[in-house]
Amino acid sequence: MIKLQNITKSFGRLQVLKGIDLVVEKGEVVAILGPSGSGKTTLLRCINYLEKPSDGEITIDDFTVNCKRPSKKDIHTLRGKTAMVFQQYNLFRHKTALENVMEGLVVVQKVEKEEARRRSIELLEKVGLGNKLNAYPSQLSGGQQQRVGIARALALNPEVILFDEPTSALDPELVGEVLAVIRNIAKEGITMIIVTHEMGFAHDVANHVVFMDEGIIVEEGKPNDIFVSPKEERTKQFLKRITPEGVYSI
Amino acid sequence: MKLDPSFIWTALVELLSAVPTTLNVTMVSILFGTLIGTIVALIRIYRVPVLNPIASAYVTVIRGTPMLTHLLLIYYGLPMLVNGLSDSFGWSFRAASIPMIGFAYLSFSITSGAYLSEVVRSGMLAVNRGQIEAAYAVGMTTPQALRRIVLPQAFAVSLPNLTNALIGALHGSTLVFSLTVVDINAKAQIVASTNWKFFDAYLAAAILYWGLTVLIEQLSGLLEKRINVYNRGGVA
Numbered sequence: 001m002i003k004l005q006n007i008t009k010s011f012g013r014l015q016v017l018k019g020i021d022l023v024v025e026k027g028e029v030v031a032i033l034g035p036s037g038s039g040k041t042t043l044l045r046c047i048n049y050l051e052k053p054s055d056g057e058i059t060i061d062d063f064t065v066n067c068k069r070p071s072k073k074d075i076h077t078l079r080g081k082t083a084m085v086f087q088q089y090n091l092f093r094h095k096t097a098l099e100n101v102m103e104g105l106v107v108v109q110k111v112e113k114e115e116a117r118r119r120s121i122e123l124l125e126k127v128g129l130g131n132k133l134n135a136y137p138s139q140l141s142g143g144q145q146q147r148v149g150i151a152r153a154l155a156l157n158p159e160v161i162l163f164d165e166p167t168s169a170l171d172p173e174l175v176g177e178v179l180a181v182i183r184n185i186a187k188e189g190i191t192m193i194i195v196t197h198e199m200g201f202a203h204d205v206a207n208h209v210v211f212m213d214e215g216i217i218v219e220e221g222k223p224n225d226i227f228v229s230p231k232e233e234r235t236k237q238f239l240k241r242i243t244p245e246g247v248y249s250i
Numbered sequence: 251m252k253l254d255p256s257f258i259w260t261a262l263v264e265l266l267s268a269v270p271t272t273l274n275v276t277m278v279s280i281l282f283g284t285l286i287g288t289i290v291a292l293i294r295i296y297r298v299p300v301l302n303p304i305a306s307a308y309v310t311v312i313r314g315t316p317m318l319t320h321l322l323l324i325y326y327g328l329p330m331l332v333n334g335l336s337d338s339f340g341w342s343f344r345a346a347s348i349p350m351i352g353f354a355y356l357s358f359s360i361t362s363g364a365y366l367s368e369v370v371r372s373g374m375l376a377v378n379r380g381q382i383e384a385a386y387a388v389g390m391t392t393p394q395a396l397r398r399i400v401l402p403q404a405f406a407v408s409l410p411n412l413t414n415a416l417i418g419a420l421h422g423s424t425l426v427f428s429l430t431v432v433d434i435n436a437k438a439q440i441v442a443s444t445n446w447k448f449f450d451a452y453l454a455a456a457i458l459y460w461g462l463t464v465l466i467e468q469l470s471g472l473l474e475k476r477i478n479v480y481n482r483g484g485v486a
């Protein structure tokens with residue numbers, strides 16, 4: 001279980017997160033929606049401390065970090081429980097697909113090399129890249145790079161995988177293959193928090209939808225609660241703007 | 251004046267005995283220079299308190315003064331320092347027991363360190379922030395991220411600049427003649443002093459330096475090809 005309590009974050013005088021409370025149950029797939037600039041990326045980055053929250057508390061399982069005074073060790077532990085898939089993939093450019101996936105296992109988790117290799121190959125096969133093990137990122141399409149990014153995250157066997165708009169840097173014809181991979185792993189009961197603009201995907205895959213605007217959670221609930229019968233005016237307007245007429249009326 | 255090809259050849263062969271000294275001075279100054287340069291680059295990139303202004307001052311002062319001046323300052327300054335320390339702590343060590351080539355190692359390492367810090371720094375800044383964040387996200391510590399992700403890529407992009415620095419250090423090593431260390435250049439002078447064919451002897455030295463430089467260029471070219479596989483595509 002993941003519990004965020006009163007997470008706030010300011011960049012200088014700009015308050016980007018204004019007290020976020022969120023509970024994510026084990027195995028849940030959470031979709032975070034919201035207009036650009038509403039703080040979705042910042043929230044995700046606070047969860048693994050790529051961004052330092054100004055205040056609040058992050059709990060993953062039985063481990064709690066008080067964001068007012070975290071120790072280096074706290075941050076390290078937190079990162080050990082999370083994995084992230086980036087909008088820009090952020091693969092290690094000097095390492096092959098296989099080495100990218102193995103890196104965390106070998107360097108951080110100290111898994112024996114042969115074992116790490118075996119597990120990494122398995123994961124790359126699972127994301128459909130069994131034939132690209134030795135390719136460098138520069139030799140892969142965006143969709144393939146992102147699938148390596150997903151395999152790299154899965155390899156760590158984290159409590160939660162954080163996805164920040166995993167398909168929004170992709171050419172439209174490559175979006176499908178990445179979403180298909182995420183759909184697949186969603187079925188395995190891995191806890192995921194996904195920031196996305198893919199409404200159809202969020203509706204199908206998520207079992208918990210969060211709508212954010214201006215640094216707060218405006219509304220959250222089951223996919224149908226949000227997509228079909230949103231209560232808040234801001235949610236309604238956002239959905240109207242972003243989805244074509246009639247798609248989600250059942 | 252006439253060229254004496256057979257003497258040039260004789261001189262060339264005699265100069266070979268000084269090649270190890272030249273290469274020693276060159277390699278030591280580049281190796282320690284790279285070490286110093288990397289530390290200075292890290293201090294400046296991470297803006298380490300207290301050390302950052304010192305590192306910046308080191309770079310501007312060293313780059314703003316000639317290499318020969320560094321050598322002379324070290325040569326005359328270090329003994330005062332060493333003997334002074336020895337006296338005040340009651341050690342028996344005297345500066346006179348420092349070998350001449352030691353001054354060259356120290357001085358040239360300090361010189362190259364300043365130039366190389368800028369090479370390393372720009373190489374590190376060429377690695378995009380996203381990869382470092384990805385390294386943190388998989389759970390690496392900062393030293394792990396530097397060692398596994400940043401420095402290897404910084405090295406790859408810096409290779410042409412490192413090659414330049416190496417060639418610069420090779421040529422700069424001729425300054426050791428002022429310490430009576432016998433490198434290729436000093437040896438040429440010695441060889442010539444027997445028959446006053448200075449031009450021929452220095453021509454032989456020039457050929458040798460040029461040959462070494464070409465060798466460095468070739469090796470670096472090969473290395474660059476190997477290291478930069480990941481940037482090119484078309485291999486897998």
Ligand SMILES: Nc1ncnc2c1ncn2[C@@H]1O[C@H](COP(=O)(O)OP(=O)(O)O)[C@@H](O)[C@H]1O
Nearest residue numbers: 011014016034035036037038039040041042043
């Ligand atoms: N490093 C930063 N420095 C200053 N402002 C930032 C930084 N990162 C994000 N912001 C600001 O925070 C706000 C929220 O950004 P972000 O979390 O990226 O929103 P979203 O992902 O929902 O589009 C934006 O106004 C953005 O300009």
Ligand SMILES: [Mg+2]
Nearest residue numbers: 040041042165
């Ligand atoms: Mg964003």
